[in-house]
Amino acid sequence: MHWMAYAGFAIVLWGLNGLFMKLGTNRVSAQSMVIWVTAGFVVLLPFLWSGTTLAGLSASVIFVGLIAGTVNGLGNWAVFACLEKGAKASVAIPLTALYPLWTIVLATAFLKERPTSLQWIGIALAVAGGAMLSYEPAAAVASPEEQPHCVQ
Amino acid sequence: MQTDRWHFPVWLWYALLCIFWWGLWGFLSKIGSAAASPLQMQILFTLGMLPVAVGMLLRMRWKLDRDRGGVIYGILCGVATGLGTLGYYAALQEQNVSLVTPVTGLFPVLTVVLAFVVLHERLNKVQIGGMLLALASIVIFSI
Numbered sequence: 001m002h003w004m005a006y007a008g009f010a011i012v013l014w015g016l017n018g019l020f021m022k023l024g025t026n027r028v029s030a031q032s033m034v035i036w037v038t039a040g041f042v043v044l045l046p047f048l049w050s051g052t053t054l055a056g057l058s059a060s061v062i063f064v065g066l067i068a069g070t071v072n073g074l075g076n077w078a079v080f081a082c083l084e085k086g087a088k089a090s091v092a093i094p095l096t097a098l099y100p101l102w103t104i105v106l107a108t109a110f111l112k113e114r115p116t117s118l119q120w121i122g123i124a125l126a127v128a129g130g131a132m133l134s135y136e137p138a139a140a141v142a143s144p145e146e147q148p149h150c151v152q
Numbered sequence: 153m154q155t156d157r158w159h160f161p162v163w164l165w166y167a168l169l170c171i172f173w174w175g176l177w178g179f180l181s182k183i184g185s186a187a188a189s190p191l192q193m194q195i196l197f198t199l200g201m202l203p204v205a206v207g208m209l210l211r212m213r214w215k216l217d218r219d220r221g222g223v224i225y226g227i228l229c230g231v232a233t234g235l236g237t238l239g240y241y242a243a244l245q246e247q248n249v250s251l252v253t254p255v256t257g258l259f260p261v262l263t264v265v266l267a268f269v270v271l272h273e274r275l276n277k278v279q280i281g282g283m284l285l286a287l288a289s290i291v292i293f294s295i
Contacts, residue, residue, distance in 0.1 A: 001242075001246075002246070003243045003246035003247035003251075003252060004243075004255075006239045006240070006242040006243035006246065007239070007240070007243040007247075007252055007255045007256050009235075009236070009239035009242075010236040010237070010239035010240040010243065010256045010259070011236075011255070011256055011258060011259045011262060012236075012262065013232040013233070013235050013236030013239065014232070014233065014236040014256070014259035014262075015259045015260070015261070015262025015263045015265075015266065016228075016232055016262070016263075016266065017228075017229050017232040017233050017236065017263075018259070018260065018262075018263030018266070018267070019263060019266040019267060019270060019271070020225045020226075020228045020229045020232060021225075021229055022267065022271060023221070023225045023270075023271075024221075024222050024225030024226045024228075024229060026222075027217075027219045027221045027222030027225065028217035028218075028219050028222030028223070028226065029212075029217050031208040031211060031212050032208075032212070032216050032217035032222065032226070033222070033226045033229070034204060034205055034208045035205045035208055035209060035216060035226070036222070036223050036225075036226025036227050036229070036230070037226050037227070037229045037230040037233075038198075038201045038202065038204070038205040038230060039205075039226070039227055039230060040226065040227040040228065040229055040230015040231040040232075040233075040234065041197075041198040041201060041230040041231075041233070041234055042198060042202075042230075043227070043230065043231055043234075044198070044230075044231060044234040044235070045195065045198055048191055048194055048195050048198070048234075049195060051191050052189060052191040052192050052195070053192075054192060054195065054196070057187065057188055057192060058187065061184055061187045061188050062196060064180050064183050064184040065180075065184045065188060065192070065193055065195075065196025065197065065200065066196050066199055066200035067180055067200060068177050068180035068181050068184055068193070068196065068197055068200060069196055069197035069198060069199060069200020069201045069202075070200040070201065070203055070204055071173045071174075071176045071177045071180065072173070072174065072177040072197055072200070072201060073200065073201035073203075073204030073205065074173040074204055075170050075172075075173030075174040075177060076201075076204075077204065077208065078166045078167075078169040078170035078172075078173055079166070079167070079170040081163075081166040081169075082163045082164075082166035082167045082169075082170060083163075085161070085162045085163040085166060086161070086162075086163050087161075087163035087164075087166075087167065088267065088271075088273045088275075089263055089264075089266075089267040089271060089273065090263065090264040090267035090268065090271075090273045090275055090279075090283075091275070091279060092163070092167055093260045093263040093264070093267075094260040094263075094264065094282075094283050094286045094287065094290075095167050095171075095286065096167055096170045096171055096174065097257070097259075097260050097286065097290055098171060098286055098289065098290065099170070099171045099174035099175040099177075099178060100175070100178055100290070100293035100294075101171070101175065101289070101293070102171055102172060102174075102175025102176070102178075102179075103175045103176075103178030103179050103182070104293070105175070106175065106176065106179040107179060107182065110179075111182075111183075118292055118295065119292065119293065121292060122288075122289040122292030122293045123289070125285045125286070125288050125289035125292065126285075126286065126289035126290075126293070128282070128285050129281075129282045129283070129284070129285030129286035129287075129288070129289055130282070130286065131282070132278050132279060132281050132282025132285065133279050133282035133283060133286060134161075134164050134167075134282075135276070135278045135279060135282070136161070136276070136279070137276070
């Protein structure tokens with residue numbers, strides 16, 4: 001199959017995921033969403049395990065992978081809380097997708113990597129874009145209580 | 153009483169917190185993926201999420217929201233993210249990462265379109281400009 005078909009598959013599912021996040025947090029709490037999303041990941045575990053094993057991985061790599069999963073789960077909770085507190089999906093999803101900005105900062109600080117010129121442009125665009133995405137005139141900001149609990 | 157003064161909304165704090173955690177995830181993934189395959193990393197991520205889910209359950213004193221729609225959308229979030237990641241890895245087997253990652257990084261466009269159509273969300277002009285800049289930066293970060 002052509003690579004664009006696989007990439008398109010990923011785009012459709014990840015794009016839909018942003019919608020599901022908002023629809024889910026309109027119905028259950030952010031904490032509950034973390035649990036149900038984790039259940040969704042666990043559903044895929046047998047399929048993943050049929051394709052590989054963890055044999056051969058060092059303890060330190062396994063530890064890093066597990067901690068990465070934990071911080072990913074905390075990130076999931078934060079994005080659900082963000083949506084629960086009234087953020088629009090069309091703002092929260094592009095905004096939180098800017099997380100590589102922080103990854104670059106950490107890689108620069110701890111892995112001694114140096115951002116390329118292009119990445120510096122990306123950093124500038126991300127900061128400007130993030131600030132602009134976050135902008136809502138006071139009159140347009142509605143508290144979560146004022147918003148309909150269920151959309152659709 | 154409504155005032156015209158802009159205040160730092162609560163949701164924005166959580167968005168920044170999310171960027172902090174996911175950014176750290178990206179950093180740790182970068183370290184781990186030097187020795188582990190994408191599938192192995194995906195398994196470890198899933199196992200690593202379990203303590204967070206248990207922690208949430210304890211915080212909620214086991215009173216989990218069971219609204220049918222919420223449960224379905226929650227599980228779909230997990231399945232869609234996981235399957236999408238597998239599609240991403242499959243694309244990487246056929247094409248260079250420098251091409252696949254920027255293309256798949258455009259997924260927020262679909263979310264914005266779906267939010268416009270399904271949730272009737274509307275962005276102001278500043279936010280539309282911000283979204284375009286954010287998308288450009290996502291593509292650049294992916295290269």
